Amino acid sequence: MPKNTSTAPGKGRGIAIGAAVLVAALLLGVFSYTATKPGSDQAEGGKDSPVADVSADPQNGVYPELEKLARRDAGDKLAQGKADAPVVLVEYADFKCGFCGKFARDTEPGLVQKYVDNGTLRIEWRNFPIFGAESEAAARAAWAAGQQGRFWQFHAAAYADGAKEKGFAKDRLTALAKTAGVDDLDRFTEDVDSAAAKKAVAKDTEEAYKLGATSTPSFLVNGRPLAGAQPAETFEQAIEEAAAKRDDKK
Incomplete structure (x- = not known):
């Protein structure tokens, strides 16, 4: 497990519960990978690093403890897909993370079309702001x-090409909300x-840190950990493996 050496404001909570994170990670054996950290050019998707520096452990299996983290709440406004879908992908991500943007633009739409639309997959978002104050503000804005039912539209606007480079100051968040079609901007x-x-946001962040996640994006697929901007x-x-296992249990 990579040590947390960042001094970014968004990482303070992780330092505070560092011992608990290490114990949980060692017990569950999850997120065994080397990933970029906040504060590095790679972590925010620098031009010199088109893909995440990730070495995912191919032996990582499914952990029942982690599978239970899928909330399957039909009223969850930060999720898409049927609550009773056989497979749930939980994503822990930051709007300032370049690799998260890469996943959102290049990979997620295909997964939605191929698996969410036919009822196989549900995607549940978890805000995991680790790149400082603007990350935290963007998470709250999302x-x-x-x-107002416009999370995924805001998600698309915030991860559009060039959006991250403009930052997430208050006026930018309002502009993104307008782009996303949020009706009541005063309420927003x-x-x-x-x-x-x-x-x-704190609830999601605590959940990620307790898992032992130290970078974004991090994922769970029916309790199976995946990390980084992996290929589609x-x-x-x-x-498909998770869906097949569910079919075998029927």
Whole structure:
């Protein structure tokens, strides 16, 4: 497990519960990989690094403890796909993460078309802001957009080419909300700074750190850990294997 050496504000919570993270990670044997950290050019998807520096452990299997983290809440505004879909992909991501953007633009749409639309897959988002104050603000803004049913539209706008480079200051978040089709911008602004938004983001972040996740994006596919901007084929294989296991149990 890579040590947390970043001093970015978003990592403070991880340092505070570092011992618990290490114990959980060692017990569950998950997220055994070498990944980029906040503060590096690679971590934010620099031009010199087109793919994540990830060495995923091919021996990683399915962990029942992790499979239980799929919330399967039909009212979850930060999820798409049927609540009872046989496979759930949980994504822990940051809107300032270049590799998260790569996944959102290049891989996720294909997974939605191939697996979500036919009822095989459900995707559940978890805010995991580890790149500082703007990451935290963008996470709360995404949650706020979700309260008006526009999370995935905000997600698309925030991960569009060039969006990250413009930053996520307050005026940019409002502009992204407009692009996403959020109707009530006054409510959006209030929700962004609300205690409910902060609590929701903190809940997701705590969950990621307790898993032992130290970088973004990190994923669970029915309890099987995957890390980094893996090729689409990696996700497709994991999804199809998970679906087949569910069919075998019927």
